[in-house]
Amino acid sequence: MSDPHAGAMDVVNELWASSVLAAALASALTDASADTPAQALDRDADRAALLRNLPDAEATLESLWAERAALGAALVSVLSQAAAAAAGATRAWSDLSDEAMRAQGEASARMADVIVSKIGPAYGLFRPGHVTRILDVGTGVGAIATALAAAVADAVVTGIDVADRPLAIAETRRAAMTDVRERVRLRHQDVVDLDEVDAYDVVWMPVPFIPDAIIDEALTRVLRALRPGGLLVLGTIPAAGRRRLRAANAWLAAVAGGSTLTTDDVVDRVNRRGLAGMQLFESVRGGPVILAAISPREGAPSGNG
Numbered sequence: 072m073s074d075p076h077a078g079a080m081d082v083v084n085e086l087w088a089s090s091v092l093a094a095a096l097a098s099a100l101t102d103a104s105a106d107t108p109a110q111a112l113d114r115d116a117d118r119a120a121l122l123r124n125l126p127d128a129e130a131t132l133e134s135l136w137a138e139r140a141a142l143g144a145a146l147v148s149v150l151s152q153a154a155a156a157a158a159g160a161t162r163a164w165s166d167l168s169d170e171a172m173r174a175q176g177e178a179s180a181r182m183a184d185v186i187v188s189k190i191g192p193a194y195g196l197f198r199p200g201h202v203t204r205i206l207d208v209g210t211g212v213g214a215i216a217t218a219l220a221a222a223v224a225d226a227v228v229t230g231i232d233v234a235d236r237p238l239a240i241a242e243t244r245r246a247a248m249t250d251v252r253e254r255v256r257l258r259h260q261d262v263v264d265l266d267e268v269d270a271y272d273v274v275w276m277p278v279p280f281i282p283d284a285i286i287d288e289a290l291t292r293v294l295r296a297l298r299p300g301g302l303l304v305l306g307t308i309p310a311a312g313r314r315r316l317r318a319a320n321a322w323l324a325a326v327a328g329g330s331t332l333t334t335d336d337v338v339d340r341v342n343r344r345g346l347a348g349m350q351l352f353e354s355v356r357g358g359p360v361i362l363a364a365i366s367p368r369e370g371a372p373s374g375n376g
């Protein structure tokens with residue numbers, strides 16, 4: 072008769088190896104000393120031996136290589152969040168370690184590239200000589216806020232966050248960036264306490280990090296803060312095709328107090344609020360999708376949903 076304990080240990084060992092394999096992939100993708108996938112495999116014999124367990128390792132690395140920075144940062148971030156969830160250390164986003172917060176900041180800075188290089192041109196934003204007032208909701212360690220200020224010469228970026236610890240890291244980052252620090256403002260504030268009116272030209276809000284219970288009020292507040300005709304830009308996560316990945320995303324969102332809404336759910340909400348000119352932008356293949364839409368000129372309906 073087969074030993075049920077041995078079967079269970081096989082499952083544990085398989086998961087153990089998979090999680091370290093994910094770490095090896097993250098390490099190869101973020102390896103600053105490798106310029107090509109072949110070099111990433113050659114650099115470290117032990118890492119290469121593990122990576123060769125990926126299906127068709129060379130071809131897989133090759134196909135991910137163009138997006139290695141964004142994918143590597145996202146993998147590092149999810150591994151840090153998963154480790155915190157495993158240790159039961161996370162109740163809210165701000166319970167993560169400084170390293171995990173910084174990893175998430177680096178991963179999210181990719182959103183600033185998409186906003187500047189794809190969304191700005193699509194909506195005629197960021198013209199030289201025009202001050203663009205940007206609100207960054209849930210600014211965290213300030214990676215998006217400072218990247219936006221660095222990329223858009225005339226931007227004034229306000230970052231708000233409910234948590235002190237990431238804001239302290241953001242403040243250090245801001246102070247160190249002498250060329251942008253005058254145009255980045257950081258504030259301790261819950262998005263549902265935002266009471267500004269017509270104060271911004273662009274609002275960025277990453278929906279996955281805003282708890283489900285307050286997302287409708289958060290949308291009401293940010294739409295009021297946005298000037299009529301201003302651009303609402305929302306980070307969203309598409310529903311994962313695979314059940315296991317869907318469940319994994321949902322658990323991480325639940326332990327860190329984030330949102331379970333998918334891209335389609337957010338599209339519905341935005342449509343119901345009467346925003347115009349909605350477009351969806353891919354950030355990383357298969358990763359977060361950024362939704363952009365123009366605030367109604369007559370003012371947004373304030374009803375929930």
Ligand SMILES: C[S@@+](CC[C@H](N)C(=O)[O-])C[C@H]1O[C@@H](n2cnc3c(N)ncnc32)[C@H](O)[C@@H]1O
Pocket residue numbers: 164165172175176177179180208209210211212213214215216231232233234237260261262263277280281282285
């Ligand atoms: C993942 S971080 C965003 C990453 C960020 N772009 C960076 O550069 O670090 C999400 C942030 O949203 C903040 N947050 C969550 N709920 C919030 C709320 N109701 N109002 C304001 N910020 C909130 C969390 O404290 C957290 O720092």
